[in-house]
Amino acid sequence: MTLTEFCIIDALAKWVGRVKNREQPMGESQMVVDESTITSHIKRIRRKFQSLDQKFDCIETGYGMGYRWNSSQ
Numbered sequence: 001m002t003l004t005e006f007c008i009i010d011a012l013a014k015w016v017g018r019v020k021n022r023e024q025p026m027g028e029s030q031m032v033v034d035e036s037t038i039t040s041h042i043k044r045i046r047r048k049f050q051s052l053d054q055k056f057d058c059i060e061t062g063y064g065m066g067y068r069w070n071s072s073q
Contacts, residue, residue, distance in 0.1 A: 005045050008038070012059065012069040021066035042067060 001009075012020055022038045042059060049056040060070050 001045075001048060005041055005048075008041055009045060009069075012067060013071075016069050016071050019062045019066050019068045024066065 011024065022035045042061075046056070046059055049058075058070055060068050062068060
């Protein structure tokens, strides 16, 4: 896992169940990237978790809103 990916996970997991828009995880980690880059990072994070657990689906996409960590799965 890269540092950027870890920071995104950390930002999402701090507020389980709350939707974070694309800018918030980057702002909390003090990194500056554009929206498409965040989307790419989320895809890679999901793939990495799914390589360990095929049923992983804790990162939910709120279309038009952002992402959230849902640990009830």
